[in-house]
Amino acid sequence: MKKTEKVEFITETLEKLYPRTPIPLDHTDPYTLLISVLLSAQTTDKMVNRVTPDLFKKGPNAKAMARLATDEIREIIKPVGLSPTKSKAIKKLSEILIDKFDGKVPATFKELESLPGVGHKTASVVMAQAFGVPAFPVDTHIHRLMYRWGLTNGKNVTQTEKDAKRLFPKELWNKLHLQIIFFGREYCPARSHNFESCPLCRVVGRKSLVK
DNA sequence: AACTCGGGGCA
DNA sequence: TGCCCAGAGTT
Structure with missing residues (x-):
């Protein structure tokens, strides 16, 4: 099966399975999206949904969040793990937004990735979902499925992102990455070796696990 | 490139 | 009890 045929089959199947792609995190603006993704x-x-109601009640925006003590943030997000690191990042990030970005979330990759706790993946999600800029946030689901489908060599996420962007039409990126994640969780999880039960792997690929 | 970070889920 | 999760930051 050619790669172009695979791509076509994958996009058609995913569109049938997930015609609407509700965003998994409950957010209404760039700031809460950014913090949720972080x-x-x-x-x-x-885990995240367990703590965000409380967190955004106390810190609905950068200004309010920056006023909270790091310890207070830490207490709220305790169940999420890495609380000290993340609480510091959230406070510092909120302060930077106020000082440098007029209290708003910047809409460029460069500026987003300069914020503490925000890497390329988080920046991509924000660009795609908050600002509607074409992006392909590659998490381990995307990485794994692209590899199993034989659409990337599985070396690293940077390569996977390049391959995904090269193979899939730009206007589908923002929807597709969510569809792939939903699909991966439901049908093609990391430790499932049962390719017969995976409707996409069964057709387009039978590669084994990454690593 | 390898290592660290940390609590919850699960076997 | 011990492995796994999944990204960002540090060295």
Whole structure:
């Protein structure tokens, strides 16, 4: 099966399965999205959703958040893990937004990635979901599925992002990355070797696990 | 490139 | 009890 045929089959199948792609994190603005995504690094969104109601009640925006003590933030986000690191990042980030960005979340990769706790993946999610700029946030789900489908060599996420952007139409990126994540969780999880039960792997690829 | 960070889920 | 999760930062 050619790569172009795979891409076509994948996009068609995902569109059938997930015609609407509700964003997993409950956010209404760039700031709460950014903080939610920052928190979700190294955890599941189930964990994140457990603490965000409280967190955003006390710190709904950069200004309010910056006023909270690091310890206060730490207490709220305790269940998420890495609380000291993350609470410091959230406070510092909020202060930087106020000092340098007029209290608003900047809309460029460079500026986003300059913020503490924000790497390329988090920046990509914010650019895609908050600002509608085409991006392809590659997390381990994307990485794993692209590899299993034989669409990337599985070496690193940087390569995977390049391959994804090269293979999939730009206008689909922002929707597709969410669809792939949903699909990965539901049908093609990291430790499942049962490719017969995975409707996409069964057709387009049978590669084994990454690593 | 390798290592660290930390609590929860799960076997 | 011990492995796994999944990104960012540091060296």
